[in-house]
Amino acid sequence: MITLDCLGQKCPLPVIRLARAIPGVPVGEMVRVLADDPAAANDIPAWCRMKGQEFVAGDGRAFDVRRIS
Amino acid sequence: MRTGKIKSRQPDDTVPCVDYTGDPAGAAVYLDAATAAPLHPVAREAMLASLADGWADPTRLYAAGRRAQQLHEAATAVVAQILRVRPDEVSFWPSGTAAAQAAVLGGLAGRRRSGSSLVHSAIEHSAVLHAARTVEAHEVGVDRTGRLDLDAWERAVSASGVALASLISASHEVGSVQPVAAAAAYCAESGVPLFVDAAQSVGRVPVPDGWSLLSASAHKWGGPPGVGVLVVRKGVRWVSPQPQDDLYRPRPAGAPNLPSIVAAAASLRAVTDSGQSENARLSALVDRIRDRVAATVPDVEIVGDPVDRLPHLVTFSCLYVDGEALLHALDRHGFAVSSGSSCTSSTLRPSHVLEAMGVLSHGNVRVSLHSGVTGADVDRFLAVLPGLVAGIRAEVGM
Numbered sequence: 533m534i535t536l537d538c539l540g541q542k543c544p545l546p547v548i549r550l551a552r553a554i555p556g557v558p559v560g561e562m563v564r565v566l567a568d569d570p571a572a573a574n575d576i577p578a579w580c581r582m583k584g585q586e587f588v589a590g591d592g593r594a595f596d597v598r599r600i601s
Numbered sequence: 602m603r604t605g606k607i608k609s610r611q612p613d614d615t616v617p618c619v620d621y622t623g624d625p626a627g628a629a630v631y632l633d634a635a636t637a638a639p640l641h642p643v644a645r646e647a648m649l650a651s652l653a654d655g656w657a658d659p660t661r662l663y664a665a666g667r668r669a670q671q672l673h674e675a676a677t678a679v680v681a682q683i684l685r686v687r688p689d690e691v692s693f694w695p696s697g698t699a700a701a702q703a704a705v706l707g708g709l710a711g712r713r714r715s716g717s718s719l720v721h722s723a724i725e726h727s728a729v730l731h732a733a734r735t736v737e738a739h740e741v742g743v744d745r746t747g748r749l750d751l752d753a754w755e756r757a758v759s760a761s762g763v764a765l766a767s768l769i770s771a772s773h774e775v776g777s778v779q780p781v782a783a784a785a786a787y788c789a790e791s792g793v794p795l796f797v798d799a800a801q802s803v804g805r806v807p808v809p810d811g812w813s814l815l816s817a818s819a820h821k822w823g824g825p826p827g828v829g830v831l832v833v834r835k836g837v838r839w840v841s842p843q844p845q846d847d848l849y850r851p852r853p854a855g856a857p858n859l860p861s862i863v864a865a866a867a868s869l870r871a872v873t874d875s876g877q878s879e880n881a882r883l884s885a886l887v888d889r890i891r892d893r894v895a896a897t898v899p900d901v902e903i904v905g906d907p908v909d910r911l912p913h914l915v916t917f918s919c920l921y922v923d924g925e926a927l928l929h930a931l932d933r934h935g936f937a938v939s940s941g942s943s944c945t946s947s948t949l950r951p952s953h954v955l956e957a958m959g960v961l962s963h964g965n966v967r968v969s970l971h972s973g974v975t976g977a978d979v980d981r982f983l984a985v986l987p988g989l990v991a992g993i994r995a996e997v998g999m
Contacts, residue, residue: 543943543951544963548921548997571943571951571962578961582902582920 535564539593543571547579550597554585557599562588565595627935627985630978634821635773635801635914635969636939640868641823647867648825651860658856669859676859676866680830683873684803684815692831692851693862697800697818698728699853700829703842704796704814705732705767707851711838712764712794720757721767722749722779723957726798729767730953739763746906747777747958755787766795770802774941774954774967775905776887776914778806785811794837801911803830804872805880813837819865822872823971827858828865875972883970884912886979890968891915893983898990904960913970916941918955919990921999922964930989931966936982939967964990 536553538546546567557563565576576595580587588596655672657665681688694700709719718737721729724747741754758766766788771778781797788795794813802808804822819828833839833851841848891903900920924942931938941952942965951962
């Protein structure tokens, strides 16, 4: 699983990193985004919904996204 | 149209290098009426007249004081008639925030014997949330369009120990109108008084009946800043959270700002008289913005209820865009808008309303219209926006 370390980065940077990484991820595989910006917990699931990817889990600091399309 | 001079970029630049001259690239277009609408011409006239005639303390017994008292009573009567309440149920406060907090704190204090907790929606104005933090509070969520979860509301208000419930009439951030009548009916079943923060509705759209306390804010409808309205219906227990001579009759401490109160009432009358045709005009412009932004800006989420919404307000979020950068880029082109993105807030947290809805919070823009905004202004905004969004995305390689 790819891990993107976006700790210390302000939104929208973690979402931008995620969007850039997704094309390199095989369909069905996961990406973990580490982010501590308070907007990430909201905006990473929102990105998944808008871009048709699966938001698997998030704990406020680590967010797992599965590429499904 | 004037344009900012763009200098060649230096290698160490991290921001676009545009000479900021203070001259926007285009005429100024104010699109933030939901924060403060421009002063209505009637408000200006009424304020000048009452500065001449209503400067005295209305509680004094001499002629100048009586004239001031007459103006105060006339202003109160106008507001009461438009809100369909009794004049002695209306009081004026130093701001909409002060009125809302007096409603929450005074409503809670009046129900001390029945309960101590507050039920409120997740999308209340921060003024209400700040008051809510002083007591035990139960938050009720909203759906993706920003509309109250009525089933959860019913459960929350029927719990034991609830002193007061608080529901915003329509979201100040995304415009979604709330089911006030249904929420009020559930409150009535449980004997819980309902406070409605109607700051975005009063002066624009009617508020359904059934509430016990209501607040509004004059500068949202074209009145001057510094005037809040509080209505406490007869029979509703209210106890002043502040020291004052009559603890049970709502009024703020100190002398009222009578010229502003008179101006607030006069402008409320004026906007109410022109309300329906103006609402239809602004609502059509909002529909145009909703349609064109969705069609011309890629990766954008238009948020809020598309139909059951305020007539003058629309909010959208652009993926991969820094909200502060977009706000400043629009400002350089003359457009004043608001944003719920974390980078534009004093707390550096995203808007609690956008979070409660689960919609994108970065790249967020709220456009709110008023009587001075023309179709041509909106068209120029719609022409400029896609290029600005694309430019900010290009800066980050998106």
